[in-house]
Amino acid sequence: MLKTEVAGSKAHLNKIVAGSLIDVEILMPATSKRVKTEFVGLLEGQFIVLNHPNPKRLGAALDYIKEGAQVIVRALLEQSGGQIIAFKAHIKSVTVHPARLIFIHFPESVQLIKLRNHTRIPTLIPATFCIPNYNTLGVIKDISLKGLQLHVQEPHVPEDLKETLCSIKLTGKDEEHITLQGQVCSIKQESVTTHLGIKLLCEQSKIENVLKDYLIDLSVIELTEVV
Template identity: 45%
Template sequence: MPTSNLDKLHQLTTSGLVDLEILTPTDSKRVKTEFVGLLENKFIILNYPNSRRLPASSDYLRDGVMVVVRALIEGSGGQVIAFRQQIMSVASHPAKLIFINYPKQVQLFALRSQTRIPTLLPAKLKLSDDRILEGLIKDISLTGVMFDIRGDQQDENIKDMQCTVILNSSDKSFEGEICSAKEHVAGVRCGIKLLASEDEMKTFMKEHFIDPSALEPTVE
């Protein structure tokens, strides 16, 4: 009988970040929000994402909608849990919260660190609010890039925003999400998770004389 891993839910921390994927008949939407708590065998409670994270959220977050919840377990050495369930209810008082049916099974994944290759590719970062920021792709992997925004081009937190990375040398662009944004002396360094497939990334690297074989994992 397969392991349910339900005990792992108790390792989630209150206010810890979770990834909420909302499944629709034609598409899916992903948004970051926070874990609030749980009542064992009854429901999981998540914070309702603000409108900046998910515009028109009421169109997607409704009773009965199927969602996938993913979260990193603190102190687990890089384990991610994931489960799929329906939204039980959306509460608006005293705070806006999402109640999700308690899962019957939780999947467990180990995070695998991706090797990154240093680069200096001039590029633009187009944000979901149509702002365009100039910068450099400082390193690249099969799943993302480190984008360095030059100077003082933005004055607010851009973490969790959807974005498009546009290469200056060509019309090539990649959709993605800003997973981290850290200020440094010369600007802001952003870690961006790209939506492109590994094959697309390998093709892009070869076009820019980057050897993708350097990213192949070592089998122990």
């Protein structure tokens, strides 16, 4: 479950770090398009500045990045205990010189969404599962502040893995090598894939850094109407 707080104060916007990745949803008449871009900064009470996403990733949504269009912005706040900030606003203007930037109006209100410890967020993060004398490549299919689900493309894994201490190795921002310590708590074999449920034993701040680096797919975070 997610815990949501509608915050009357916009001071929380100052917690979004310049240069950090954010999730932008461009609202269109019949659908919407979600892309990742960078948060540039803000002028208190006037506007927020975002880097213009790569046009090749926008498709038909490119025509809707214009004055008056509505967007939803979501960002994971650093050192916030897994809080996501989300708000809805209209585009104020778009510039092409000296840089392609999107200016959006300051929102009327924002929402703070707290990821509970067991909230599972879907991902597709390549990772290596490691125990003494054995390692295999896999994909982290979902992650929470307390655990993750790792799928490995092997029909058979070493016996008696349950309760075994392990390491999950992945590459973060700027090619930084990250190691998460954990313990295997469940094993499910399905055709040529083995699903490993892993309880994370490392510091929560380290897990939050993974969430931030990969800007975990926030499509599970729905923004209710804000006025």
